[in-house]
Amino acid sequence: xxxILKKQKISIVPIVLLLPALTLLAVFxxxxxxxxxxxxxxxxxxxxxxxxxxxxxxxxxxxxDAAFMNSLKVTVLYVGxxxxxxxxxxxxxxxxxxxxxxxxxxxFRTLIILPYTLSELxxxxxxxxxxxxxxxxxxxxxxLFGAQPVNWLFHWALPVVILVNVWWGTTFSLLMFESAMQxxxxxxxxxxxxxxxxxxxRFIYITLPALKYISLLVLIMITLYTINSFGIIFVLxxxxxxxxxxVIGMYMWNNAFQSSDLGLGATISTIIFIVNIxxxxxxxxxxxxxxxxxxx
Amino acid sequence: MKTKLTVxxxxxxxxxxxxxxxxxxxxxxxxxxxxxLNSFPTLNWFKDFEFxxxxxxxxxxxxxxxxxxxxxxxxxxxxxSVTFATLAAYALANFExxxxxxxxxGILMTQLIPGMAAxxxxxxxxxxxxxxxxxxxxxxxxxxxxxxxNIWIMHGFFKELPAELREAAIIDGCSVYTTFTRIILPLAxxxxxxxxxxxxxxxxxxxxxPLTTLFDQNKFPFTVMLYKYVGDPIMGTNYGVVxxxxxxxxxxxxxxxxxxxxxxxxxxxxxxxxx
Numbered sequence: 001x002x003x004i005l006k007k008q009k010i011s012i013v014p015i016v017l018l019l020p021a022l023t024l025l026a027v028f029x030x031x032x033x034x035x036x037x038x039x040x041x042x043x044x045x046x047x048x049x050x051x052x053x054x055x056x057x058x059x060x061x062x063x064x065d066a067a068f069m070n071s072l073k074v075t076v077l078y079v080g081x082x083x084x085x086x087x088x089x090x091x092x093x094x095x096x097x098x099x100x101x102x103x104x105x106x107x108f109r110t111l112i113i114l115p116y117t118l119s120e121l122x123x124x125x126x127x128x129x130x131x132x133x134x135x136x137x138x139x140x141x142x143x144l145f146g147a148q149p150v151n152w153l154f155h156w157a158l159p160v161v162i163l164v165n166v167w168w169g170t171t172f173s174l175l176m177f178e179s180a181m182q183x184x185x186x187x188x189x190x191x192x193x194x195x196x197x198x199x200x201x202r203f204i205y206i207t208l209p210a211l212k213y214i215s216l217l218v219l220i221m222i223t224l225y226t227i228n229s230f231g232i233i234f235v236l237x238x239x240x241x242x243x244x245x246x247v248i249g250m251y252m253w254n255n256a257f258q259s260s261d262l263g264l265g266a267t268i269s270t271i272i273f274i275v276n277i278x279x280x281x282x283x284x285x286x287x288x289x290x291x292x293x294x295x296x
Numbered sequence: 297m298k299t300k301l302t303v304x305x306x307x308x309x310x311x312x313x314x315x316x317x318x319x320x321x322x323x324x325x326x327x328x329x330x331x332x333l334n335s336f337p338t339l340n341w342f343k344d345f346e347f348x349x350x351x352x353x354x355x356x357x358x359x360x361x362x363x364x365x366x367x368x369x370x371x372x373x374x375x376x377s378v379t380f381a382t383l384a385a386y387a388l389a390n391f392e393x394x395x396x397x398x399x400x401x402g403i404l405m406t407q408l409i410p411g412m413a414a415x416x417x418x419x420x421x422x423x424x425x426x427x428x429x430x431x432x433x434x435x436x437x438x439x440x441x442x443x444x445x446n447i448w449i450m451h452g453f454f455k456e457l458p459a460e461l462r463e464a465a466i467i468d469g470c471s472v473y474t475t476f477t478r479i480i481l482p483l484a485x486x487x488x489x490x491x492x493x494x495x496x497x498x499x500x501x502x503x504x505x506p507l508t509t510l511f512d513q514n515k516f517p518f519t520v521m522l523y524k525y526v527g528d529p530i531m532g533t534n535y536g537v538v539x540x541x542x543x544x545x546x547x548x549x550x551x552x553x554x555x556x557x558x559x560x561x562x563x564x565x566x567x568x569x570x571x
Contacts, residue, residue, distance in 0.1 A: 013472055017387035021380040021443050028440035039420060053336035093311055099304045103469045111312035114319055119501035122542045125526065126322050129535060135334050137321065152493040167314070175561050199300070228410030231504055248410055256416045257508055263540060265416035272413040280408065283571050
C-alpha cells in the first residue's frame with residue numbers, strides 16, 4: 001500500500017494540477033504588488049502613451065499634499081471605528097446565538113446577516129434614500145419624536161458611513177466567532193457552572209481565551225478589508241463633504257481614474273500594501289507569535 | 297435562567313429587525329412613484345403602489361442586458377475559479393511533495409493582498425495584456441481573487457475523504473484521472489457547491505472593478521448599470537425604477553443565500569476555523 005502512494009511522489013501530476021491556479025494567482029494577485037511598486041517611480045498618465053522615470057517624485061508629491069495627509073487621518077478613524085464596532089458586535093451577537101435552548105437560531109442568524117448578500121452599491125443606495133434630508137425615512141422617524149431634520153451625509157458623514165459599513169459587514173466576524181464558539185467543549189461550561197462561575201465569568205475565563213486565535217484572524221481580515229474597500233463611501237459621499245470621508249482607497253481611485261494619474265495611483269497602492277503588512281505584523285506581535293502556531 | 301433567555305430574544309430581535317428593515321424598505325421604495333418618494337411625511341407612501349416600476353426597469357432601463365452580462369461574468373469566473381481551485385486542492389490534499397505546507401500557507405496569504413488597493417496595477421496589467429474592456433480580463437481578476445479561499449474549501453473536503461478510497465481505486469487499476477473523476481469528484485460535490493456559491497456571491501455583487509475596467513455600456517453588469525442610472529439625468533430621478541432594478545438584480549444572491557446559507561457560512565469560515 002505504502003509503495004503505491006509513494007510511487008506517485010515523484011510524479012509530475014501534482015505540478016500539472018497546481019499550475020493553472022498558481023499561474024493565475026501569480027499574474028493577478030502577486031505580480032500587481034510588484035507592478036505597483038515599479039510604476040510608483042514613474043510619471044504615467046492613463047491617456048498618454050509611455051511613461052517617464054521620476055524617482056521618488058510621486059512620493060514627495062504625496063507627502064506634500066494636504067489632501068493625502070487628511071486621507072490618512074480619515075482612514076484611521078474610519079477603519080478604527082468600523083473594526084472596533086464590527087469586532088464587538090460580531091462577538092456579542094455570536095455569543096447570543098450560542099445561548100443554550102435558544103429557539104429560531106437560524107432565523108435570527110439569517111436576518112442579521114441578510115445585508116451581506118447585497119452589493120455595496122445597493123446597500124449605499126438604500127441608505128442614501130433613507131438618509132435623504134428632505135424625504136428620507138430616518139428624518140421622518142426622528143420628526144415623530146419632535147426632532148428637526150438632519151442633513152446626515154453633510155454634518156455626520158463619517159459616523160454615518162462607519163455605521164452603514166458596520167451594518168453591511170459585521171457578518172464576517174459574527175460567523176467566524178459563532179463557528180469558533182461551537183468548537184468550545186460544552187463540558188467546560190458545565191464544570192464552571194458546577195463550580196459556581198457566573199455567566200460573565202464563564203465568558204471571560206472560558207470563551208475569550210478559546211477565541212484568541214480566531215480574534216487575531218478576524219481582526220486582521222476585517223482591518224485589511226476595511227482599509228482596502230471604499231464601495232460604500234464611493235456611492236454615499238464620494239469622499240466628501242470637503243474630504244471628511246476621503247479614505248485612502250477613495251483618494252487613490254480619484255487620483256488614478258478621475259485625474260488619470262496612474263503613476264500616482266500606483267504610489268498610493270504601494271503605500272496601502274505596506275500599511276497592510278505593517279498592520280498584520282503589529283496584530284501578530286500584539287497577540288504574541290504563539291497565537292498563530294497554537295491553532296487548536 | 298428564564299430572564300436570561302428573554303433578554304437574549306429581545307436583543308437578537310432588535311438586531312434581526314435592524315438587518316431586515318432596510319432591506320424591506322428597498323422593496324417598499326421599489327413600488328413608489330417619483331412624486332411619492334420625494335414627498336414628506338413618508339406615510340403618504342403607503343397610499344398607492346406603482347407596480348409598473350418593474351416593467352419599466354426591465355424594458356427601458358437595460359437591466360435585462362445587465363443581468364445577462366452579470367451572468368456571463370459570474371459564470372466565467374465560477375468555471376475557471378472552481379475548476380482551477382479543485383485541481384490544485386486535490387494535488388495539495390493527496391500528493392506528497394516538498395514545501396507543501398508552505399505553499400498552502402502562501403496561497404492563503406495571497407488572500408491578504410487587497411483586491412481594491414490593487415485596482416491600479418490590475419488596470420495597468422489588463423492594459424498591457426490587451427484585456428481592458430473585456431469580460432476575459434474581469435473574469436481572470438475575479439477568478440484570482442476567489443481561488444485562494446476555494447482551494448481551502450476544497451482542500452478541507454478532500455482531506456475528509458478516507459485515503460483508502462484512493463488506494464483501493466489504484467489497486468483496482470484506475471488511473472489518476474479516473475480515480476479523480478469517478479471516485480473523488482462525486483464525493484466532493486458538497487464542497488464544490490460551497491465553492492460555487494461563495495464565488496457567485498462575491499462576483500455577482502461587485503461593482504467598482506467592472507466600473508473601472510469596462511468602458512463599453514453594452515458590457516456593464518447590472519451593478520454598473522444601476523450605478524450609471526443614478527447619475528443619469530432622466531432615469532436617476534426615478535428612484536422607484538432604480539430600486540425595482542436593484543431588487544431584480546439582488547434576488548439571485550438573496551434567494552441563493554436564504555436557501556443555501558449553510559454553504560455560504562462554510563465558505564466564509566473554512567480554512568480559518570478548521571485547519
